[in-house]
Amino acid sequence: xxxxxxxxxxxxxxxxxxxxxxxxxxxxxxxxxxxxxxxxxxxxxxxxxxxxxxxxxxxxxxxxxxxxxxxxxxxxxxxxxxxxxxxxxxxxxxxxxxxxxxxxxxxxxxxxxxxxxxxxxxxxxxxxxxxxxxxxxxxxxxxxxxxxxxxxxxxxxxxxxxx
Amino acid sequence: xxxxxxxxxxxxxxxxxxxxxxxxxxxxxxxxxxxxxxxxxxxxxxxxxxxxxxxxxxxxxxxxxxxxxxxxxxxxxxxxxxxxxxxxxxxxxxxxxxxxxxxxxxxxxxxxxxxxxxxxxxxxxxxxxxxxxxxxxxxxxxxxxxxxxxxxxxxxxxxxxxxxxxxxxxxxxxxxxxxxxxxxxxxxxxxxxxx
Numbered sequence: 359x360x361x362x363x364x365x366x367x368x369x370x371x372x373x374x375x376x377x378x379x380x381x382x383x384x385x386x387x388x389x390x391x392x393x394x395x396x397x398x399x400x401x402x403x404x405x406x407x408x409x410x411x412x413x414x415x416x417x418x419x420x421x422x423x424x425x426x427x428x429x430x431x432x433x434x435x436x437x438x439x440x441x442x443x444x445x446x447x448x449x450x451x452x453x454x455x456x457x458x459x460x461x462x463x464x465x466x467x468x469x470x471x472x473x474x475x476x477x478x479x480x481x482x483x484x485x486x487x488x489x490x491x492x493x494x495x496x497x498x499x500x501x502x503x504x505x506x507x508x509x510x511x512x513x514x515x516x517x518x519x520x521x
Numbered sequence: 522x523x524x525x526x527x528x529x530x531x532x533x534x535x536x537x538x539x540x541x542x543x544x545x546x547x548x549x550x551x552x553x554x555x556x557x558x559x560x561x562x563x564x565x566x567x568x569x570x571x572x573x574x575x576x577x578x579x580x581x582x583x584x585x586x587x588x589x590x591x592x593x594x595x596x597x598x599x600x601x602x603x604x605x606x607x608x609x610x611x612x613x614x615x616x617x618x619x620x621x622x623x624x625x626x627x628x629x630x631x632x633x634x635x636x637x638x639x640x641x642x643x644x645x646x647x648x649x650x651x652x653x654x655x656x657x658x659x660x661x662x663x664x665x666x667x668x669x670x671x672x673x674x675x676x677x678x679x680x681x682x683x684x685x686x687x688x689x690x691x692x693x694x695x696x697x698x699x700x701x702x703x704x705x706x707x708x709x710x711x712x713x714x715x716x
Contacts, residue, residue, distance in 0.1 A: 416582070420577060420580075516709055518586065
Protein backbone atom coordinates (compact mmCIF):
# COMPACT_ATOMS: atom_id res chain seq x y z
CA UNK A 359 0.00 0.00 0.00
CA UNK A 360 1.16 3.50 -0.71
CA UNK A 361 0.66 4.70 2.83
CA UNK A 362 0.94 2.21 5.66
CA UNK A 363 -1.67 2.25 8.36
CA UNK A 364 -0.86 4.70 11.15
CA UNK A 365 -1.08 3.34 14.66
CA UNK A 366 -0.58 5.73 17.56
CA UNK A 367 0.71 4.60 20.95
CA UNK A 368 0.52 6.30 24.32
CA UNK A 369 4.21 7.09 24.58
CA UNK A 370 4.49 8.89 21.22
CA UNK A 371 1.09 10.53 21.66
CA UNK A 372 2.33 12.21 24.84
CA UNK A 373 5.55 13.31 23.18
CA UNK A 374 3.62 14.76 20.24
CA UNK A 375 1.25 16.64 22.54
CA UNK A 376 4.17 18.02 24.53
CA UNK A 377 5.85 19.24 21.33
CA UNK A 378 2.62 20.94 20.22
CA UNK A 379 2.07 22.60 23.61
CA UNK A 380 5.59 23.98 23.41
CA UNK A 381 5.00 25.28 19.90
CA UNK A 382 1.72 26.85 20.99
CA UNK A 383 3.51 28.82 23.71
CA UNK A 384 6.59 29.77 21.72
CA UNK A 385 4.69 30.82 18.60
CA UNK A 386 2.03 32.65 20.60
CA UNK A 387 -0.58 30.72 18.61
CA UNK A 388 -4.27 30.26 19.39
CA UNK A 389 -4.74 26.69 18.31
CA UNK A 390 -2.59 23.96 16.81
CA UNK A 391 -3.83 20.82 15.08
CA UNK A 392 -2.06 17.79 13.76
CA UNK A 393 -3.91 16.04 10.95
CA UNK A 394 -3.23 12.86 9.02
CA UNK A 395 -2.90 13.40 5.25
CA UNK A 396 -6.06 11.31 4.88
CA UNK A 397 -8.04 13.91 6.82
CA UNK A 398 -8.14 12.37 10.25
CA UNK A 399 -7.40 14.53 13.26
CA UNK A 400 -4.51 13.16 15.29
CA UNK A 401 -4.46 15.70 18.10
CA UNK A 402 -4.77 19.39 18.87
CA UNK A 403 -3.99 21.91 21.59
CA UNK A 404 -5.02 25.44 22.57
CA UNK A 405 -8.57 26.70 22.17
CA UNK A 406 -9.68 23.55 20.32
CA UNK A 407 -13.21 23.53 21.78
CA UNK A 408 -14.05 26.68 19.80
CA UNK A 409 -13.66 24.85 16.50
CA UNK A 410 -15.28 22.02 14.60
CA UNK A 411 -12.05 20.04 14.62
CA UNK A 412 -13.29 17.13 12.51
CA UNK A 413 -14.37 19.39 9.64
CA UNK A 414 -11.21 21.42 9.99
CA UNK A 415 -9.09 18.27 9.67
CA UNK A 416 -10.92 17.03 6.61
CA UNK A 417 -10.80 20.38 4.81
CA UNK A 418 -7.12 20.88 5.64
CA UNK A 419 -6.27 17.49 4.17
CA UNK A 420 -8.38 18.31 1.08
CA UNK A 421 -6.53 21.61 0.80
CA UNK A 422 -3.12 19.94 1.05
CA UNK A 423 -4.19 17.29 -1.46
CA UNK A 424 -5.42 19.93 -3.92
CA UNK A 425 -2.29 22.08 -3.67
CA UNK A 426 -0.21 18.90 -3.92
CA UNK A 427 -1.99 18.17 -7.19
CA UNK A 428 -1.22 21.69 -8.38
CA UNK A 429 2.44 21.28 -7.41
CA UNK A 430 2.75 18.13 -9.49
CA UNK A 431 1.20 19.88 -12.48
CA UNK A 432 3.99 22.46 -12.48
CA UNK A 433 6.69 19.90 -11.75
CA UNK A 434 7.11 20.43 -8.00
CA UNK A 435 7.07 17.55 -5.53
CA UNK A 436 4.73 19.36 -3.15
CA UNK A 437 4.15 22.76 -1.60
CA UNK A 438 5.31 22.10 1.93
CA UNK A 439 3.95 25.34 3.42
CA UNK A 440 0.60 27.06 2.88
CA UNK A 441 -0.38 30.34 4.44
CA UNK A 442 -3.90 31.76 4.59
CA UNK A 443 -4.29 35.33 5.76
CA UNK A 444 -7.58 36.51 7.22
CA UNK A 445 -8.75 39.80 8.69
CA UNK A 446 -8.09 38.65 12.23
CA UNK A 447 -6.94 35.05 12.17
CA UNK A 448 -4.39 33.36 9.96
CA UNK A 449 -3.60 29.76 9.17
CA UNK A 450 -0.11 28.38 8.71
CA UNK A 451 -0.22 24.87 7.27
CA UNK A 452 2.85 22.71 6.76
CA UNK A 453 3.71 19.10 6.02
CA UNK A 454 5.70 17.25 8.66
CA UNK A 455 7.60 13.99 8.16
CA UNK A 456 6.08 13.73 4.68
CA UNK A 457 2.76 12.43 5.97
CA UNK A 458 1.17 14.57 8.66
CA UNK A 459 -0.11 18.13 8.46
CA UNK A 460 0.61 20.74 11.10
CA UNK A 461 -1.96 23.53 11.29
CA UNK A 462 -1.20 26.65 13.34
CA UNK A 463 -3.93 29.24 13.85
CA UNK A 464 -2.71 32.61 15.06
CA UNK A 465 -3.83 36.24 15.27
CA UNK A 466 -2.16 39.65 15.68
CA UNK A 467 -0.54 38.60 18.96
CA UNK A 468 1.92 36.67 16.81
CA UNK A 469 3.43 37.12 13.36
CA UNK A 470 4.06 35.01 10.28
CA UNK A 471 7.81 35.29 10.80
CA UNK A 472 7.66 34.03 14.37
CA UNK A 473 5.29 31.20 13.46
CA UNK A 474 7.47 30.09 10.57
CA UNK A 475 10.56 30.07 12.73
CA UNK A 476 8.98 28.11 15.58
CA UNK A 477 7.20 25.71 13.23
CA UNK A 478 10.51 24.88 11.61
CA UNK A 479 12.02 23.96 14.94
CA UNK A 480 8.99 22.00 16.10
CA UNK A 481 8.84 20.16 12.77
CA UNK A 482 12.25 18.66 13.37
CA UNK A 483 11.16 17.38 16.74
CA UNK A 484 7.87 16.03 15.37
CA UNK A 485 9.62 14.38 12.44
CA UNK A 486 11.86 12.48 14.85
CA UNK A 487 8.85 11.31 16.88
CA UNK A 488 6.93 10.20 13.78
CA UNK A 489 9.92 8.36 12.38
CA UNK A 490 10.19 6.45 15.66
CA UNK A 491 6.46 5.75 15.57
CA UNK A 492 6.52 4.47 11.99
CA UNK A 493 9.47 2.27 12.82
CA UNK A 494 7.60 0.91 15.82
CA UNK A 495 4.54 0.25 13.60
CA UNK A 496 6.74 -1.65 11.16
CA UNK A 497 8.47 -3.70 13.82
CA UNK A 498 5.19 -4.64 15.46
CA UNK A 499 3.76 -5.65 12.11
CA UNK A 500 6.76 -7.80 11.28
CA UNK A 501 6.79 -9.56 14.61
CA UNK A 502 3.03 -10.14 14.31
CA UNK A 503 2.64 -8.51 17.71
CA UNK A 504 -0.20 -6.24 16.69
CA UNK A 505 -2.25 -6.56 19.94
CA UNK A 506 -5.07 -5.49 17.69
CA UNK A 507 -8.30 -4.75 19.56
CA UNK A 508 -10.54 -6.04 16.77
CA UNK A 509 -9.03 -9.50 16.54
CA UNK A 510 -12.09 -11.07 18.11
CA UNK A 511 -14.71 -8.85 16.54
CA UNK A 512 -18.01 -10.54 15.63
CA UNK A 513 -20.93 -9.82 13.31
CA UNK A 514 -22.98 -8.83 16.35
CA UNK A 515 -20.47 -6.17 17.37
CA UNK A 516 -20.86 -4.51 13.99
CA UNK A 517 -24.64 -4.89 13.92
CA UNK A 518 -24.80 -3.17 17.30
CA UNK A 519 -23.14 -0.09 15.84
CA UNK A 520 -26.11 0.44 13.57
CA UNK A 521 -28.88 -0.45 15.98
CA UNK B 522 -5.62 3.79 5.56
CA UNK B 523 -7.38 3.62 8.86
CA UNK B 524 -5.89 5.46 11.80
CA UNK B 525 -5.76 3.60 15.11
CA UNK B 526 -5.05 5.62 18.23
CA UNK B 527 -4.31 3.53 21.30
CA UNK B 528 -3.84 6.66 23.40
CA UNK B 529 -7.38 8.00 22.85
CA UNK B 530 -8.79 4.53 21.99
CA UNK B 531 -10.17 5.46 18.61
CA UNK B 532 -10.30 3.92 15.18
CA UNK B 533 -10.99 6.10 12.15
CA UNK B 534 -11.88 4.71 8.74
CA UNK B 535 -12.47 6.41 5.41
CA UNK B 536 -15.28 5.38 3.07
CA UNK B 537 -15.55 6.88 -0.43
CA UNK B 538 -18.77 6.93 -2.47
CA UNK B 539 -17.87 6.75 -6.15
CA UNK B 540 -19.99 6.78 -9.30
CA UNK B 541 -21.02 8.73 -12.40
CA UNK B 542 -22.41 12.27 -12.24
CA UNK B 543 -25.90 12.61 -10.74
CA UNK B 544 -26.05 8.96 -9.62
CA UNK B 545 -26.94 9.93 -6.03
CA UNK B 546 -23.71 9.88 -4.03
CA UNK B 547 -24.45 13.15 -2.26
CA UNK B 548 -28.07 12.06 -1.74
CA UNK B 549 -26.81 8.93 0.03
CA UNK B 550 -24.79 11.05 2.45
CA UNK B 551 -27.66 13.48 2.97
CA UNK B 552 -29.98 10.64 3.90
CA UNK B 553 -27.45 9.17 6.34
CA UNK B 554 -27.02 12.64 7.82
CA UNK B 555 -30.79 13.15 8.26
CA UNK B 556 -31.34 9.79 9.89
CA UNK B 557 -28.39 9.77 12.27
CA UNK B 558 -28.78 10.91 15.86
CA UNK B 559 -27.26 14.34 16.52
CA UNK B 560 -24.67 13.01 18.95
CA UNK B 561 -23.39 10.47 16.44
CA UNK B 562 -22.68 12.79 13.56
CA UNK B 563 -20.59 15.84 12.81
CA UNK B 564 -21.32 18.61 10.39
CA UNK B 565 -21.84 17.62 6.79
CA UNK B 566 -19.61 19.60 4.47
CA UNK B 567 -20.42 19.97 0.78
CA UNK B 568 -17.96 21.67 -1.50
CA UNK B 569 -20.37 22.21 -4.36
CA UNK B 570 -21.06 24.63 -7.20
CA UNK B 571 -23.93 27.10 -7.13
CA UNK B 572 -26.06 24.54 -8.94
CA UNK B 573 -25.37 21.99 -6.21
CA UNK B 574 -23.07 19.83 -8.27
CA UNK B 575 -20.23 18.44 -6.18
CA UNK B 576 -17.07 20.41 -6.92
CA UNK B 577 -14.51 18.71 -4.70
CA UNK B 578 -16.16 16.46 -2.14
CA UNK B 579 -18.89 16.00 0.45
CA UNK B 580 -17.78 14.94 3.88
CA UNK B 581 -19.75 13.41 6.72
CA UNK B 582 -18.13 12.17 9.94
CA UNK B 583 -20.01 9.47 11.85
CA UNK B 584 -19.19 8.25 15.34
CA UNK B 585 -21.29 5.14 15.58
CA UNK B 586 -20.25 3.80 18.95
CA UNK B 587 -17.71 1.53 20.54
CA UNK B 588 -16.38 -1.85 19.63
CA UNK B 589 -14.29 -3.56 22.29
CA UNK B 590 -13.73 -0.24 24.03
CA UNK B 591 -12.61 1.57 20.89
CA UNK B 592 -14.59 4.50 19.54
CA UNK B 593 -15.31 3.66 15.93
CA UNK B 594 -15.51 6.56 13.51
CA UNK B 595 -16.32 6.49 9.84
CA UNK B 596 -15.54 9.40 7.57
CA UNK B 597 -17.81 9.34 4.54
CA UNK B 598 -16.65 11.13 1.40
CA UNK B 599 -18.17 11.49 -2.05
CA UNK B 600 -16.23 12.29 -5.20
CA UNK B 601 -17.37 14.73 -7.90
CA UNK B 602 -18.92 12.45 -10.52
CA UNK B 603 -18.57 14.62 -13.60
CA UNK B 604 -15.93 13.27 -15.99
CA UNK B 605 -13.73 16.38 -16.06
CA UNK B 606 -13.14 16.39 -12.29
CA UNK B 607 -10.85 13.38 -12.51
CA UNK B 608 -7.90 15.09 -10.80
CA UNK B 609 -10.07 15.75 -7.74
CA UNK B 610 -11.39 12.18 -7.67
CA UNK B 611 -7.85 10.82 -7.50
CA UNK B 612 -7.07 13.00 -4.48
CA UNK B 613 -10.13 11.88 -2.55
CA UNK B 614 -9.23 8.21 -2.98
CA UNK B 615 -6.02 8.76 -1.01
CA UNK B 616 -6.04 6.69 2.14
CA UNK B 617 -9.39 5.07 1.41
CA UNK B 618 -10.42 2.03 3.47
CA UNK B 619 -13.50 1.04 1.50
CA UNK B 620 -15.41 2.08 -1.61
CA UNK B 621 -19.14 2.20 -2.35
CA UNK B 622 -19.90 2.36 -6.05
CA UNK B 623 -23.25 4.04 -6.64
CA UNK B 624 -24.65 3.03 -10.01
CA UNK B 625 -27.44 4.89 -11.77
CA UNK B 626 -29.97 2.21 -12.76
CA UNK B 627 -31.43 4.20 -15.65
CA UNK B 628 -30.89 2.67 -19.06
CA UNK B 629 -29.33 5.80 -20.56
CA UNK B 630 -26.71 5.95 -17.77
CA UNK B 631 -25.37 2.44 -18.33
CA UNK B 632 -22.37 3.64 -20.35
CA UNK B 633 -21.60 6.27 -17.72
CA UNK B 634 -21.66 3.56 -15.02
CA UNK B 635 -19.25 1.34 -16.92
CA UNK B 636 -16.93 4.25 -17.63
CA UNK B 637 -16.98 5.28 -13.97
CA UNK B 638 -16.13 1.78 -12.67
CA UNK B 639 -13.19 1.64 -15.05
CA UNK B 640 -12.12 5.10 -13.91
CA UNK B 641 -12.36 3.94 -10.29
CA UNK B 642 -10.16 0.93 -10.98
CA UNK B 643 -7.52 3.03 -12.75
CA UNK B 644 -7.49 5.77 -10.10
CA UNK B 645 -7.16 3.20 -7.32
CA UNK B 646 -4.19 1.61 -9.05
CA UNK B 647 -2.54 5.04 -9.16
CA UNK B 648 -2.90 5.23 -5.38
CA UNK B 649 -1.53 1.72 -4.95
CA UNK B 650 -4.82 -0.11 -4.39
CA UNK B 651 -6.46 -3.01 -6.20
CA UNK B 652 -10.25 -2.81 -6.52
CA UNK B 653 -10.43 -6.61 -6.24
CA UNK B 654 -8.67 -6.57 -2.88
CA UNK B 655 -10.09 -3.62 -0.95
CA UNK B 656 -13.51 -3.59 0.79
CA UNK B 657 -15.97 -2.79 -1.99
CA UNK B 658 -19.76 -2.81 -2.35
CA UNK B 659 -22.09 -1.71 -5.13
CA UNK B 660 -25.42 0.08 -4.88
CA UNK B 661 -27.92 0.08 -7.76
CA UNK B 662 -29.62 3.39 -7.13
CA UNK B 663 -32.83 4.96 -8.49
CA UNK B 664 -34.74 1.66 -8.56
CA UNK B 665 -37.98 3.68 -8.28
CA UNK B 666 -37.63 5.19 -11.77
CA UNK B 667 -39.57 3.71 -14.71
CA UNK B 668 -36.72 3.28 -17.21
CA UNK B 669 -34.39 1.11 -15.15
CA UNK B 670 -32.18 -1.73 -16.33
CA UNK B 671 -32.79 -5.09 -14.63
CA UNK B 672 -30.65 -5.93 -11.62
CA UNK B 673 -29.38 -9.03 -13.43
CA UNK B 674 -28.02 -6.91 -16.24
CA UNK B 675 -26.48 -4.34 -13.88
CA UNK B 676 -24.83 -7.18 -12.03
CA UNK B 677 -23.47 -8.67 -15.23
CA UNK B 678 -22.00 -5.37 -16.38
CA UNK B 679 -20.83 -3.85 -13.10
CA UNK B 680 -20.29 -6.65 -10.63
CA UNK B 681 -18.30 -9.44 -12.30
CA UNK B 682 -16.52 -10.28 -9.04
CA UNK B 683 -19.75 -10.68 -7.09
CA UNK B 684 -19.14 -8.19 -4.29
CA UNK B 685 -22.10 -7.40 -1.99
CA UNK B 686 -24.65 -5.33 -3.91
CA UNK B 687 -27.86 -3.55 -2.98
CA UNK B 688 -30.87 -2.03 -4.67
CA UNK B 689 -31.62 1.46 -3.46
CA UNK B 690 -33.60 4.62 -3.79
CA UNK B 691 -31.44 7.20 -2.05
CA UNK B 692 -34.10 9.92 -2.07
CA UNK B 693 -36.43 7.80 0.10
CA UNK B 694 -33.53 6.12 1.89
CA UNK B 695 -34.28 2.59 0.75
CA UNK B 696 -31.05 0.57 0.72
CA UNK B 697 -28.90 3.46 1.97
CA UNK B 698 -28.11 2.10 5.42
CA UNK B 699 -27.88 -1.48 4.13
CA UNK B 700 -25.11 -0.30 1.81
CA UNK B 701 -23.29 1.64 4.52
CA UNK B 702 -23.52 -1.22 6.96
CA UNK B 703 -22.14 -3.66 4.41
CA UNK B 704 -19.08 -1.55 3.62
CA UNK B 705 -18.47 -0.85 7.33
CA UNK B 706 -18.57 -4.56 8.00
CA UNK B 707 -16.12 -5.36 5.22
CA UNK B 708 -13.72 -2.67 6.46
CA UNK B 709 -13.81 -3.84 10.06
CA UNK B 710 -13.31 -7.46 9.05
CA UNK B 711 -10.47 -6.36 6.83
CA UNK B 712 -8.91 -4.61 9.84
CA UNK B 713 -9.43 -7.74 11.87
CA UNK B 714 -7.26 -9.65 9.43
CA UNK B 715 -4.59 -7.19 10.52
CA UNK B 716 -3.62 -6.06 7.06
